[in-house]
Amino acid sequence: MIECSDRMGTKSTAAERPRASAEPWRLATVCILAWLVPGAGHLLQGRRQKGLIFLVTLPFMFGIGLWLQGRLFPLELSDPLVFLGAIANRGIGIPYIAARMFDAGAGLVTAASYEYGNTFLMTAGLLNFLVILDAFDVALGRK
């Protein structure tokens, strides 16, 4: 009890610190931009080194997945694994939209590298989800 009141009285936790950039519109902007362009959420908040590395590595990974004849999965609720793969694919943002626009990502199931391609494509999207969460934490002032 004493420890609790002590903590509440004198020490400030991360949750109590003022959050200059925690306005909902700014959080939403950061998250949407971070989804559309990998690393943009960090660049917007002045984390240039991190943002540039994400901006290069994640689309590069996605591009390798396409080059390896990986498939961009459709949103099919009837097949849960395909559905989860589709969610992972969409995590990369604009590169996914561009690939769809240019009819890339049809996937060649007979290619030796097909599964490798799928792995690269899905991992790129899933890693970008983590990058979005990190940008969200930065915007909240947690990091």
Place this chain on the structure above:
Amino acid sequence: MTTSHFLLMVLYALLVSTVFAVLLRDQPREQLKTGVMMFGGFISVAYVLGWLMFPFPL
């Protein structure tokens, strides 16, 4: 298309460890250390698992 499976695995490990190291650490030196350790872990575990699976037919 001829691609080395090992090379693809190395490339995958390199990219994933880079992103994780940059996500988890803030200082460039720490990022490099974490990235190298993670990359080494990926490669060595894959190499050991590959050899362990070698005697078993598909």
